[in-house]
Amino acid sequence: MSTAPRNGVLVHIEGVDKTFRRGSEEIHVLSNLNLEVKAGEFLALMGPSGSGKSTLLNLIGGLDRATRGTVSIGGDRVDQMSDRELAGWRARHIGFVFQFYNLLPVLTAERNVELPLLLTHLSKAERRKHVETALHVVGLDHRTSAYPRTLSGGEQQRVGIARAIVTDPTILLCDEPTGDLDRKTGDEILSLLQALNRDQGKTIIMVTHDPHASHRASRTVYLNKGQLSAEAPE
């Protein structure tokens, strides 16, 4: 398995179906969906509520499995990995940013950021160095030992982003990262993501409801009725 992008294509999704079963009822969320994302892209994923945006993001991040089809990230066949392989693969290649930050309330900012590094072979000193750098990148040098409840929403999301980038993952997956923030704070977070994409060449896939947010991305795709299109549906 290699992570070298072919023709610059990092995410390659082909003919993917995703069906949920609720009792006897089958919900076809994604059907024969195709998507290619190039390395270094900042992709915005839009669509109505319940259209399957989070579901698609989960498939890319190896959090869930497609019912059918190919999910290949940097040449790795995510759809064919075992649970165990997937966990290790996620640790190396994926950084998640959540709408509600999902920090551990009992750990300080720096300890939250350190969590993904515990899975690596880095020494304590090296881990501290990486944590410092990540918190510096998101502009939170001064609040490293604060607990999440003492931080504002914007600050918590910065910690969430620092946690996502601290392992230097291949892709950043953000599910409505500004969905719980006011416009101004949301803008700051978007600027931060933009900077990560522009300055560090991070590939970012971001789910959003906000057209304003999608303008910060280099490309926007729309999910509707299980399929993607480049145009917003009528």
Place this chain on the structure above:
Amino acid sequence: MKYFLLVASSLRRKKLRTALTMLSVAVAFLLFGVLAILKQSLTAGIDVADASRIIVRHRVSIIQTLPAAYEARMERLSGVADAMHLTWFNGIYQDPKNFFGNFPVKPEEFFSMYPEYVMPEEEKAAWQRTRNGAVVGRQLADRFGWKVGDRIPLVSPIWPNKSGGAWEFEVVGILDGAKKSTDLSGFYFRYDYFDEGRTYGEGQVGWYSVRIKDPREAAAVARAIDEEFANSYAETKAEPEGAFIQGWAQQIGDIGAIVTAIVGAVFFTILLVAGNTMAQAVRERTEEIGVLKAMGYSNGLVLGVVLAESFLIAGLAGGAGLGFAWVMTLGGSPVPAMLPVFYLPGRELVVGAGLVFVLGFLAGILPALQAMRLQIAVALRRQA
């Protein structure tokens, strides 16, 4: 070890709940420790019972006396190494509440009969020299602050002194134990001094301790002794020391079974309490566990983290409970008269530690498996 902070920080999540759970676990193990101490205390005699000793008493009851002359007759029997008599003196020191066992014995035979008692040679020599000399167990001496040279008056309602007053004794030595379980609450003085001083019953003694040559022949020797005195006016009943003490112990019930039943019931209750706490803690953390897995924490690691948390709670609280029970014994017995042997035996500590481990495992395993099986996508959807 690098995950320790992650595990330990969970305890701070619901501080009151964690504290109450830990308190109940600690109290349970304190109870376990106290019961272990009591059990040890009440059965110490059985532990120290020497398989090479048998006890010979009057066939009718232990209160009935036997002739001192039986000693020589028993020592003539094959299989008997030595016989020594003891008598229940029932001496009272100042107040009946200050109860302790006190017995006239023969100093020249005492230490060979009871090798579990150790005392310096010069004190043994002093006992031989001093007619009213008495040796006392270390614990008893500490209880009343007695030292060598102190004069101790005892009044015996059974055996009045010819002088009409108290019996005067001089402490000539302090007994130490060769083993931790040795009973050091006794007071021993010379039979010759006793026999001359008493107003009646000269030549009569309470019972005999008989050391035999081969412990495997205990039953046969006991039978031979009883046969020797059959059809005399004072027939005997001989039995191994352990059986003698155990017979007494059984009168206050099967202590071991009672202790086990109580500990079992408490343990089961605490298991439910701790298990419920763990299950609740994991349920509340569904999203967090989903996030850890999203980061790349494997199912096995998540299982380990949750289980470690359970072990940590059980270990800290159980350790505190056992530790507290142990600390209680450091000051010695609070009621030396009733429970002279008072300590938490090492093997019970090992059992306690084992129970801590079992509790940690049983309370944590189901929640840990639940956390392990948690589907990430489902866990993360809960809040959305």
